[in-house]
Amino acid sequence: MNISFQLQDAATFATPLLAVFAVDIATGPAEQPSPALLSTSDAPAAVASPWLTSGEFKAALGETLLLHAPHGIKAERLLVIGVGKLSALSIHQLRKGAGVAVRTAKARALTGLAIAFPDDMALADEHMDALPGELTARAITEGTILADFEVDTYRSDRKDSPLTAVTILYNDPERSTQAHLQQGFHEGRILAESQNFARSLVNEPGNILTPTELGRRAAAMAAETGLACEVHSTDKLKELGMGAFLAVTQGSPEPPALIVLRYEPENAPVSPSEEAAPVLALVGKGITFDTGGISIKPADSMEKMKYDMAGSAAMLGAMRAIALLKPTIRVLCVVCSAENMPDGRAYKPGDVVTAMSGKTIEIINTDAEGRLVLADGLHYARTLGATHLIDAATLTGAIGVALGLLNAGLFSNDDETTQRFLDALPTTGEQFWRMPCTDDYRDQIKSPIADIRNTGATRYGGAITAAMFLKEFVGEAPNLPAAKWIHLDIAGTAWSDEPQPWISRGPTGTAVRSITDWARSYAN
Known part of the structure; x- marks a missing residue:
C-alpha cells in the first residue's frame, strides 16, 4: 500500500x-x-x-x-x-x-x-x-x-x-505548517511500519520462526537500517556463564540465539556521567514456542504460545524505528531466544541453576522460563555498558488477571525513568499501568536451597513476584552499579483474539511506539 x-x-x-x-x-x-x-x-x-x-x-x-x-x-x-x-x-x-x-x-x-x-x-x-x-x-x-x-x-x-x-x-x-505535518507523516510511517515488522514476527508459526530464524531476521533488519548486529548461540552462552538462559534451552533440539543490536550515532554525547550520556538497553524475551517444559501447559490454546516472543519482537521493532528516526542517544538491544520444550534433557522442577550474575536459582516451575532468560539478558546488557534498562515480555498470565486485556503492566525501580515512559503514552495511545515492585514483596521469592526461586511462594501477586525476580538482576553487582529499570509485562495485550473496526485480530505489536518514544526522550 x-x-x-x-x-x-x-x-x-x-x-x-x-x-x-x-x-x-x-x-x-x-x-x-x-x-x-x-x-x-x-x-x-x-x-x-x-x-x-x-x-x-x-x-x-x-x-x-x-x-x-x-x-x-x-x-x-x-x-x-x-x-x-x-x-x-x-x-x-x-x-x-x-x-x-x-x-x-x-x-x-x-x-x-x-x-x-x-x-x-x-x-x-x-x-x-x-x-x-x-x-x-x-x-x-x-x-x-x-x-x-x-x-x-x-x-x-x-x-x-x-x-x-x-x-x-x-x-x-x-x-x-507543511514542514511540521511532513515530519509527523515521516515519523508515523516509520513507527507503524516498525510495529508491523514486530507483528509479522509474532504472527509466524513456531516451526518457521525458530530462535535461529529470529536471529537471521534481526540481522537482515539491522543490515537494512544500519544497525550493528551479532547473533550468538550455545557456545557463547556457556562462555558468558548464562546458566539460567542455558537451562531453558536444554529441552529443545533447536539451538538458542543471543541477539545483540547496537545503535551508536556519531553525534551521541559521551561522558562519565550517566545522566549526561546514558546508554539505553532494550531487553526482550524471545521464547519462540513455549510448551511450559516439564511443567507442561494445558493443550487448550497452546497454539498461541508462538506469541511468547512478542517481547523480543517489540524490542526489534523499536530498534528498527530508532535506527530510522536517528535520535542522538546510544541504544543497544539484547534478545534471548529459545524454545521451552519437555524432552529428556529438559531442566526440571527442583533443579538449581546459576545465572550469569552469580545468583543461584531454584526452579519451582519450568513454565516460568521467561524470567530466567531475561535474568541473563538484563545482566549481560549491563556488562555492555547499559545504564538504563527496559525489558518487555509476555511474562505472566497473572497480569491479565490483574489488569484485564486493555492495560499492560509496568514495573520499575525508578520514578523518573518511569515518568519518562508514562509521558509518552498520550502520544502513542498505548495503555500501561504501573504496578508495585517494592522490597516488601521480596520474601515471596526466597528459596531455602538457593538465593532465589523462580516463582512466588503463593499464587497471589504472580506478576509482581515475576517482576521482583527480574529486579534481582538490575541492582548492584560486582563491578556493576545499579541500573535504572522498567519491566513491561505485555502478556495480556500482545495478542488480540477479537478484531476491532480499526485493526485486525492477532498480534498487536504493543509497546513498539512507547519504547521508541521513551528512548527518544533521552536524546533531548
Whole structure:
C-alpha cells in the first residue's frame, strides 16, 4: 500500500472513497448526540447534513456512515467516521478512525482511499489544542498503516489487498505548517511500519520462526537500517556463564540465539556521567514456542504460545524505528531466544541453576522460563555498558488477571525513568499501568536451597513476584552499579483474539511506539 501526504481540498480530490472524521459535540450525559464534521469544507458538510441531524448517526468511536455519489464532491463515496465525544477527543481517537477508514475500504475491495485531515478550526477554542498538527499527522499515518496488516500469511487463497493507495489530504492555502505535518507523516510511517515488522514476527508459526530464524531476521533488519548486529548461540552462552538462559534451552533440539543490536550515532554525547550520556538497553524475551517444559501447559490454546516472543519482537521493532528516526542517544538491544520444550534433557522442577550474575536459582516451575532468560539478558546488557534498562515480555498470565486485556503492566525501580515512559503514552495511545515492585514483596521469592526461586511462594501477586525476580538482576553487582529499570509485562495485550473496526485480530505489536518514544526522550 502506497501512502502519501498531499496539500489539496478534499472535496476536489478524485478517489473511490473519501473519509472525513466526525465528533459528538453534545456536552452533557443527558443530551442527545450531536454529530459534527471535523472539517470546515462546505461540500462534505452539505452532503452529510441530513444524516447528521436525523439521529441515526451518533459519531460514536468507530461508527461509520457511508454515502454514495455525494453531490459536489469528486469522490465516488463519502465515509463519515465517528471518533467519539469532543470532550474526550485525542489523537489516539483519530489513529483509530484512520484505521476504520482503511478497514472499510479493504472490505469493499476499493483500490484507493483519501482521508481528510481534521481541521481544528472546526473546533471551539477550548478544544483546538487536542489536535496538534504534527502529532495528528503522525497518528493518522500510524492508524492507516497498522490497519493494513493481516494475519492470513499462509492461506493458499490469500490475495494481495486491493487497496493500493491512500492519500492524506490537508487543505492549507498558506502552507504555513507543511514542514511540521511532513515530519509527523515521516515519523508515523516509520513507527507503524516498525510495529508491523514486530507483528509479522509474532504472527509466524513456531516451526518457521525458530530462535535461529529470529536471529537471521534481526540481522537482515539491522543490515537494512544500519544497525550493528551479532547473533550468538550455545557456545557463547556457556562462555558468558548464562546458566539460567542455558537451562531453558536444554529441552529443545533447536539451538538458542543471543541477539545483540547496537545503535551508536556519531553525534551521541559521551561522558562519565550517566545522566549526561546514558546508554539505553532494550531487553526482550524471545521464547519462540513455549510448551511450559516439564511443567507442561494445558493443550487448550497452546497454539498461541508462538506469541511468547512478542517481547523480543517489540524490542526489534523499536530498534528498527530508532535506527530510522536517528535520535542522538546510544541504544543497544539484547534478545534471548529459545524454545521451552519437555524432552529428556529438559531442566526440571527442583533443579538449581546459576545465572550469569552469580545468583543461584531454584526452579519451582519450568513454565516460568521467561524470567530466567531475561535474568541473563538484563545482566549481560549491563556488562555492555547499559545504564538504563527496559525489558518487555509476555511474562505472566497473572497480569491479565490483574489488569484485564486493555492495560499492560509496568514495573520499575525508578520514578523518573518511569515518568519518562508514562509521558509518552498520550502520544502513542498505548495503555500501561504501573504496578508495585517494592522490597516488601521480596520474601515471596526466597528459596531455602538457593538465593532465589523462580516463582512466588503463593499464587497471589504472580506478576509482581515475576517482576521482583527480574529486579534481582538490575541492582548492584560486582563491578556493576545499579541500573535504572522498567519491566513491561505485555502478556495480556500482545495478542488480540477479537478484531476491532480499526485493526485486525492477532498480534498487536504493543509497546513498539512507547519504547521508541521513551528512548527518544533521552536524546533531548
